[in-house]
Amino acid sequence: xxxxxxxxxxxxxxxxxxxxxxxxAKERVSFEVLNPDIASSTYSGNRLIFNNEHYIYRGYxxxxxxxxxxSCRMLTPKEKTQYTVLITYxxxxxxxxxxxxIIQKEEKYGTDSIxxxxxxxxxxxxxxxxxxxxxxxxxxxxxxxxxxxVNSGDEFEVIKEVADNFKNLELTGIDYCESAINSAKKKFxxxxxxxxxxxxxxxxxxxxxEKFDLIISIGTLQSSNLEYNRVxxxxxxxxxxxxxxxxxxxxxCRWIDGEIIYGxxxxxxxxxxxGLLYKDVIFAKKYLQQKKFRVTLTGKDYIFLTATAIKN
Numbered sequence: 001x002x003x004x005x006x007x008x009x010x011x012x013x014x015x016x017x018x019x020x021x022x023x024x025a026k027e028r029v030s031f032e033v034l035n036p037d038i039a040s041s042t043y044s045g046n047r048l049i050f051n052n053e054h055y056i057y058r059g060y061x062x063x064x065x066x067x068x069x070x071s072c073r074m075l076t077p078k079e080k081t082q083y084t085v086l087i088t089y090x091x092x093x094x095x096x097x098x099x100x101x102i103i104q105k106e107e108k109y110g111t112d113s114i115x116x117x118x119x120x121x122x123x124x125x126x127x128x129x130x131x132x133x134x135x136x137x138x139x140x141x142x143x144x145x146x147x148x149x150v151n152s153g154d155e156f157e158v159i160k161e162v163a164d165n166f167k168n169l170e171l172t173g174i175d176y177c178e179s180a181i182n183s184a185k186k187k188f189x190x191x192x193x194x195x196x197x198x199x200x201x202x203x204x205x206x207x208x209x210e211k212f213d214l215i216i217s218i219g220t221l222q223s224s225n226l227e228y229n230r231v232x233x234x235x236x237x238x239x240x241x242x243x244x245x246x247x248x249x250x251x252x253c254r255w256i257d258g259e260i261i262y263g264x265x266x267x268x269x270x271x272x273x274x275g276l277l278y279k280d281v282i283f284a285k286k287y288l289q290q291k292k293f294r295v296t297l298t299g300k301d302y303i304f305l306t307a308t309a310i311k312n
Contacts, residue, residue, distance in 0.1 A: 002031035005055050005084055009045075013066070016089070020070060025093035025257075028075070035085045036060050050083045063087055073259055092257040109151055110179040115255070120154050120218075123260050125301035130158060130218075130249070133304040136296060137245040140164045142213040146239065147173045148201050149220025153184040156194060167193060172209070174199050202226060204239065211241045218249030218302070222280055232284055236291055246288065246307040250281055253301040262301055281305060 002019075004012050012031075019029050034055040039048060044058040060077075067074040072089035080086045109115045120126040140163060147155055150173030160166050171194045175181050181198045188194045199207065201220070215235055221228055240246060252274065254261045263272025284305055285295045293307040 004031050004033050016070060020091055023091050025091055028088050028090045030086055030088040032080050032084050032086055033058065035083055038083060055083065068261055092259060094256055110177050111183045112179065118255055121157060125260060129299040129302060129304050131162060132298055133247045133306045134159065134162060136306045137214055137247055137308060142245065143168065143170060144212045145169060145171045145214045145216065146212040148217040150175045150184060151180045153187055155216055155218060156188065169193055174201055176200055202231065209239065212239055212244060213241055214245045215240050216247045219251045221248065222250065228280055229283060233287065243309045248284055248305040250277055250303040252277055252303050260301055
């Protein structure tokens with residue numbers, strides 16, 4: 001049994017890494033630590049003494065963060081002694097991820113895919129900041145709303161819950177995936193003010209849509225088959241009203257084995273590397289500022305760029 005009640009975090013990470021390297025996906029490792037509930041308003045690293053025994057305090061957040069960084073999920077802790085608990089990590093199955101799915105590209109994000117099992121609105125790291133972005137974009141002042149890469153309509157579900165004037169809105173969702181669009185149509189079958197289209201967003205101008213008050217795109221514009229800069233500029237110039245607003249969501253996470261894992265990852269790196277993420281975010285920020293938009297950046301696992309037109 002591993003006991004980390006009075007062990008430095010450096011040594012803990014080293015020991016757990018060595019142990020996890022000997023395990024297969026879904027196997028577990030357990031270790032004993034000071035019960036975080038035994039103290040309050042205490043920062044990790046503080047040394048405490050109970051019954052003449054020395055302990056190093058760490059909160060549950062520290063253990064949850066460490067589990068994620070080691071590609072594990074943390075299971076429910078169990079009481080070990082009067083002062084300690086037993087924490088168990090389960091090694092994630094890195095192959096259980098839509099990022100590694102090899103199917104026809106049109107259905108990589110379809111209803112029968114691993115991505116189809118993901119519900120972003122059930123992740124506080126997404127929902128909290130998306131709702132904040134809608135507020136910053138003055139959702140109650142918008143009428144015509146476009147969502148690019150709408151999939152099954154998660155973002156529209158939130159708008160339906162928070163918008164005071166939802167029935168007066170005109171919402172259009174566009175996605176290339178047929179099964180996702182069909183799922184969205186079924187989900188919102190009673191909402192006559194929502195229109196879903198299966199279409200290639202690189203040819204958006206062919207639809208000859210009227211301009212929108214708000215454009216939303218979450219994790220779509222960075223797709224490898226899109227010319228990100230060109231598509232973004234075209235959206236602002238051809239689809240967005242001059243006094244409109246835009247919400248762009250940039251994934252800074254991966255979805256693996258039922259878990260949302262912080263940190264963007266690119267090919268040729270076995271660790272999180274966020275250079276391309278920041279590059280895309282900064283390009284959008286600078287371009288929109290040049291077009292006289294006020295831009296804010298919020299979020300964590302998803303970086304939300306919210307742009308609102310500056311009144312002349």
